[in-house]
Amino acid sequence: MKKTIYSLCAACCLLAALATPASALDYTVDAPEAGLFGTPTSDDTQYITRDEPVNIDRSKTAAVIPPAFGSPTSYTLNSGTLLTPNLVDQDWAAQVTVSGNGTGAVVMPPALSGGAVSSGGSSFAVTQYTEVTDDLYYFGGYLGTLKIPAIGLSVKVYQGTGSATLAKGAGHFPDTSIWDGNCCIAGHNRGVRDDFGDLHTLELGDTVTWITKLGTRTYEVVSVQKVLETDDSGTASTTDNRMTLYTCVRDQREYRWQVQAVEVK
Template identity: 65%
Template sequence: MLCTLCVGQASALEYTMNAPDDYLFGRPTSDDTIYEWENPNVDRSKNTALIPPTFGSPTSYLPGTGTPLTPNLIPGALTGGGLVTQTGGVTYPTVGGSPGGNSGAGSAATGWTDVTGDLYYSGGHLGTLKIPAIGLSTKVYQGTGSSVLAKGAGHFLDTSIWAGNVCIAGHNRGVRDDFGDLHTLEPGDTVTWTTKLGTRTYEVVSVQKVLETDTSGTAATSDDRLTLYTCVRNQRDYRWCVTAVTK
């Protein structure tokens, strides 16, 4: 009898589960969501972000008040050309030679290569700058105006493009962030400059802060070097200047 009970077929348990009543679930408090009625054309990026005023201050309760998170992007900051700082456009003084070109600032004794029409790539740039230490690879265009630096780095008018001292500027935040980590470079870091004339590798020898009006770093030189410039955050009167010479 015991054996008969053990080998008998077991039937599966059968049960049912009713769904809970509707009132047991939370319901939305509105008929739509913020994403359905919010204006999609309003700029809500960091370009317009504000740091709230101090709690309890006279304007703390007013909407739209505060300090811009990225003040170099406030309306009008890009007008006037040149590198962008926190308070407006900045232009570098002309180094020498003709205002629109780069002929005449150097000589055979100092090392010099003019920017000529055959040196431009089909995309309109003059070369490509690479700095592995900061993960940078950017195209370089002629000039340092706002429209140029919105596309990539810019080659200083009236400086050499190959032989001697090649000078390049770039943004470090805002419209572009090509040179955002330029000031973190250390002596020995490598920089590669590629143009239609070839590719050169340079080694960083100095990283320094200079006055905006100091153009000594753009002077023509007898040795082959790169001089790179970008703004110093929150210090309108200064620039980071990186010098690199051929290895």
């Protein structure tokens, strides 16, 4: 009997619990006080102007990926690769010049006359440089062929200026451009090879031809001079396209013959 009573009580309690209506807690959230949120940091508005100062663009379309650290253009103002070239104003993009052979190209602002670019109303010269890449080598490991008709020279040019390299032909200075700008090449004038044996006999106006996978260029000799072995100013980057050639001076170890030729246009 007691068991039956306990069972009935338990059933009644269960029914009472199920019959109680469910209700959610009531709560409210106060609005934040003024000044808790900053202004948006994104700005998609373009500010490209046609008057001075030109090319004022604060949007993401003007973002530029900087050149690699230590590269020839790493310290050049406004150099780099456009982050979103497809969004750049087309009138401006049509004037953009790209140096290099397409690999790791450097995007420069529109050029003014005289090989300069504008920055805030002032202009400055832009040096040119083309990096040596794997696709520029010919079968056989050379970079190009140098021809100087006045001294009957035709020699293959390899990368580097070490003894092993110059035993094969002429050598390209690794830190200089291979095409646009100042291309510097060295060669022996006696001993194992004498490719540049008559280099110092060149006269102003003699032509130098440089044949590479990037094309063929003809240069005209503008200077023939003797410089100190420690003088490396002739290997500096230039705003024009030129060829600088070096060889030893016979019996004068502290000097080098330096021949410079500029592109014939």
